[in-house]
Amino acid sequence: MASDAPRFVPGEAPTGAVRAIARRALPALGVVTLLLCCWEGAKLLFAIPDQRLPHLGAIVETMLSRTQGGSGNLLVVQMLANAWATFRIAFGGFAIGTGLGLLLAVIFLQAPVLERGLLPYVIGSQTVPILAIAPMVVVGLGRIGAPGWAARVVVAAYLTFFPVTIGMLRGLRSASPESLSLMRSYAANPAQTFWKLRLPASLPYLFTSLKIAASASVIGAIVAELPAGAREGIGVMILNAAQFYNSRPPALYLAILIAGLLGVAFYCLVALAEYLVVGRRGRARPG
Amino acid sequence: MDTPIIEFDRVSKIYSSGGGPITALHDVSLRIAAGEFVALIGPSGCGKSTLMRLIGDLEQPSGGSVRVKSKTPEQARRDRDYGIVFQAPVLYDWRTVSRNVELPLEIMGRPKEQRRERALSLLRLVGLGDFADAYPHQLSGGMQQRAAIARALSFEPSILLMDEPFGALDEITRERMQLELLNIWSGANPRPTVIFVTHSIPEAVFLADRVVVMSPRPGRVQRVIPVDLSRPRTYETREDPRFFALVTEVRECLRTAE
Numbered sequence: 076m077a078s079d080a081p082r083f084v085p086g087e088a089p090t091g092a093v094r095a096i097a098r099r100a101l102p103a104l105g106v107v108t109l110l111l112c113c114w115e116g117a118k119l120l121f122a123i124p125d126q127r128l129p130h131l132g133a134i135v136e137t138m139l140s141r142t143q144g145g146s147g148n149l150l151v152v153q154m155l156a157n158a159w160a161t162f163r164i165a166f167g168g169f170a171i172g173t174g175l176g177l178l179l180a181v182i183f184l185q186a187p188v189l190e191r192g193l194l195p196y197v198i199g200s201q202t203v204p205i206l207a208i209a210p211m212v213v214v215g216l217g218r219i220g221a222p223g224w225a226a227r228v229v230v231a232a233y234l235t236f237f238p239v240t241i242g243m244l245r246g247l248r249s250a251s252p253e254s255l256s257l258m259r260s261y262a263a264n265p266a267q268t269f270w271k272l273r274l275p276a277s278l279p280y281l282f283t284s285l286k287i288a289a290s291a292s293v294i295g296a297i298v299a300e301l302p303a304g305a306r307e308g309i310g311v312m313i314l315n316a317a318q319f320y321n322s323r324p325p326a327l328y329l330a331i332l333i334a335g336l337l338g339v340a341f342y343c344l345v346a347l348a349e350y351l352v353v354g355r356r357g358r359a360r361p362g
Numbered sequence: 363m364d365t366p367i368i369e370f371d372r373v374s375k376i377y378s379s380g381g382g383p384i385t386a387l388h389d390v391s392l393r394i395a396a397g398e399f400v401a402l403i404g405p406s407g408c409g410k411s412t413l414m415r416l417i418g419d420l421e422q423p424s425g426g427s428v429r430v431k432s433k434t435p436e437q438a439r440r441d442r443d444y445g446i447v448f449q450a451p452v453l454y455d456w457r458t459v460s461r462n463v464e465l466p467l468e469i470m471g472r473p474k475e476q477r478r479e480r481a482l483s484l485l486r487l488v489g490l491g492d493f494a495d496a497y498p499h500q501l502s503g504g505m506q507q508r509a510a511i512a513r514a515l516s517f518e519p520s521i522l523l524m525d526e527p528f529g530a531l532d533e534i535t536r537e538r539m540q541l542e543l544l545n546i547w548s549g550a551n552p553r554p555t556v557i558f559v560t561h562s563i564p565e566a567v568f569l570a571d572r573v574v575v576m577s578p579r580p581g582r583v584q585r586v587i588p589v590d591l592s593r594p595r596t597y598e599t600r601e602d603p604r605f606f607a608l609v610t611e612v613r614e615c616l617r618t619a620e
Contacts, residue, residue, distance in 0.1 A: 253452045256420050260446045261466045261517075262439060271465070275456045353456065 129325040134332075137325035154312060154330065158337045161308040164224060165296035165341065168231020169288060175232065176239025176284070183240070184247045184273075201237045205295060208233065210302040223303045231295035235288040242284025246277025282349040289341040297334065309334045365432075366393035367521065367555050368417055373426035375412050375581075385580035386412045390426070392574065392583060396520070397553045401570035403560055403612065404619070409581025410559045411525055417557060418444050418523050430521070438521075442470065445514030445554070449526040451506035453498035453513075460485060460494035463513045470517060484512040487546060504535040511543065515550070522547075522556045528565065537600075540568055544595055563616070567608045568595060575612060577619035584619040587612055 111131060118128055125133065138151040148156075179197070183190035212233070213226040250272050258268045300310030309330065316327040375387040387409040394400050402410040415421040416428050419435035430438040438444065445466075453462045463481040472480075485494050488508040490501075498506055507527060514522060527543075528536045547556060560566050566573045570589050577584040589608055591599055599605055 251450075251452065253448045253450060254454065256418075256448075257446060257452060258469075259420065260418060260439060260442075260444050261469045262442055263469045267469050271469070272454070275454065278456070 126321075126324055129328060134325040134328050137323065137329055150326070150329070154333050157307050157312045158309055158333050160305075161293065161296050161300070161310070162337055162341070164227045164299075164308070165231050165292040165337075167228040168233075168295055169235050169292040169341075171228065172232035172235025172288060172292065173239050173285065176236040176288070177243055179236065179240040180243035180247060183244050190244075197237060197240060200233070205230065205234060205298050209295075209299045213299065213302045223305060226303050227296055227299040227305065227308075230299035231292040234291040234295035238284045238287040238291065239281070242280045242287075243277055246280025247273045249280060250276045278353050282345065282353065285345045285349075286342055289345045290338045293334070293338045293341055309337065365396075367396040367398075367431055368392075368394040368557075369429045370413075370416075371427045371429075373416065373423045373428055375409065375416065375421070376424040387416075387423075388580035388582050390581070390583055392586075394555060394557070396555055399547065399556045399558065399569060399571045401558045401560055401566035401573045402576060403563065403566045403573055404576030404581070404584075404616070405561070405578050407581075408576040408578040410576050412581065413576075414523050414525055414557055414559050417521070418446060442466075442517060443520050445517070445519035445522045447507075447510050447514050447522070447524045447527040449529045451498070451503075451510040453506055453509055455498050458495050458497055459490060459501065459509050462498065462509060463516050465513065466517045480516055481512070484515055485509070487549075488512045488542065504531055504539060507531065507539065508542070511546070515546070515554075518550075518554075520552070520554055522554045524556060524558045526559055526561070529560070529562075536565070537597075540565060541595075541597070544569065544593075548594060563609050563612050564600065564605075567591075567605060567612060568600060573608075573612055575615045575619065585615050587615065 114128070114131060117123060118130070138149070138154075140150050141147050142150055142153050179193075183194070209226075209230050212229050213223075216226040216229065217223075254272055254276070255268070258272055263271070297308065297310040297313075299305075300308040301314065305311055313327065313330045313334065316323075316330045320327050370390050370392040373387060373390045374385065377384045377386055390409075390413065392413075402413055404410050412421065416423055417430060417435060419439040428435050431441075431443060433441070453459070454465065457465065460478065460481040463484055464477040467477040467480060482491070482494055485491050488511060490505060490508055490512070493501060493505065493509075498509070501509065507530075511527070528539050531539060547553060556569075558566070558569055567589055568591075573587045573589060575584045575587060576582065587608065591602065591604060591608070
């Protein structure tokens with residue numbers, strides 16, 4: 076057994092998880108600090124006026140200022156409420172788009188003829204700019220009497236299903252010929268081969284796609300807010316802040332910052348789900 | 363030889379490729395007895411893996427017939443007569459070692475407690491008793507291959523197909539694994555028939571009752587060399603003059619096969 080020294084140490088996991096999080100969080104924090112330094116450094120070095128690039132302090136100040144009229148909440152609270160509105164739409168679209176993507180992947184796996192026939196259109200659908208699609212969806216759904224949020228969900232789903240289809244299809248085909256031969260030698264039926272081999276083998280690929288889909292769904296939800304005439308959401312907020320940019324530049328930066336944070340938060344949510352589902356395999360796989 | 367468990371009758375296998383048909387096997391006839399340990403040896407491209415895959419119904423012959431327990435290979439596969447071990451362990455990395463060993467039993471619908479019990483006793487047999495709940499990536503290459511062997515034995519198949527199972531291991535691990543395989547094989551009741559594909563001459567001689575020497579392009583059976591070394595075989599077997607004589611015989615045979 077000597078040369079076969081085990082690399083398995085029971086009970087190592089918990090501290091490993093804490094360490095893994097620290098290993099990821101610290102570099103991210105470092106980068107943020109660096110960016111903040113660059114921001115202020117550039118302002119100082121190139122003498123950029125506040126009108127074009129406000130001080131970080133001014134952004135924080137704006138964040139903590141009260142909104143004019145209405146509720147009189149802190150601006151950041153109002154913005155977070157808007158972000159939550161966008162997130163709900165994005166998540167709805169993400170869920171529907173993921174379902175559709177999984178369905179298409181399984182159909183394509185079972186019927187390669189359909190893959191060859193339909194995939195060009197699926198790819199084509201993603202080449203058309205979402206800015207052109209969104210108004211069409213809004214008008215189309217509005218005509219049949221669907222509520223405004225439905226159009227936004229559809230646009231978010233539209234951007235989500237594609238990466239899921241492609242990633243999942245690749246994942247479902249990732250099982251090696253030998254592993255499929257094993258299933259054949261056990262006289263496994265197609266359903267067993269799917270549930271016990273193809274599906275679990277596809278999960279790392281699926282989660283990679285879901286991470287891309289998560290940020291895509293946020294973009295879809297934001298873009299769709301504009302033609303949909305939504306009353307709340309990050310898109311609305313960005314548009315408002317842009318209109319009043321001359322009098323209050325930091326608000327736009329704040330809105331953009333919150334939009335970015337929403338994307339990161341959604342990504343982290345998917346990463347957490349990934350850790351819970353496939354993390355215990357303990358090894359990163361290509362995806 | 364009494365009724366063979368595996369019978370090849372003038373079998374050929376032709377692959378169609380871009381550059382025209384390629385004959386992988388030509389006119390192969392071979393009979394293998396139940397409980398026999400047969401090594402297939404030959405240079406790359408001699409069709410030894412193809413021969414094994416024809417038995418296991420992983421490929422179909424282009425001509426001639428293959429019979430396994432007087433059935434077609436397909437019927438034998440459906441009856442779960444084969445346990446297969448490849449060069450790569452091919453463990454499913456989302457399953458623990460014991461759940462990997464249980465996989466065939468799971469597919470065959472055996473009850474849960476019985477599966478677990480069987481997996482644990484097999485893992486003890488291959489020296490992995492303490493690693494039942496580890497994941498495959500936590501094991502070394504040799505340990506993974508032992509788990510793969512345990513998995514192939516889990517449902518007590520009457521035929522074990524092994525395609526260069528120790529090909530990726532270092533020499534020291536490899537020699538130990540050969541001994542362990544023989545121990546497991548001779549300890550099993552009933553003893554499975556083993557078809558062992560290798561390109562290591564000493565490995566073939568050390569393990570097998572008969573060594574089938576194959577020649578390439580097209581793949582044919584050059585000669586079948588019976589190995590008259592006594593069992594059980596031990597580390598000392600490799601120092602036996604008879605062992606060296608047989609190794610030399612196989613080597614000569616391979617050289618003239620070119």
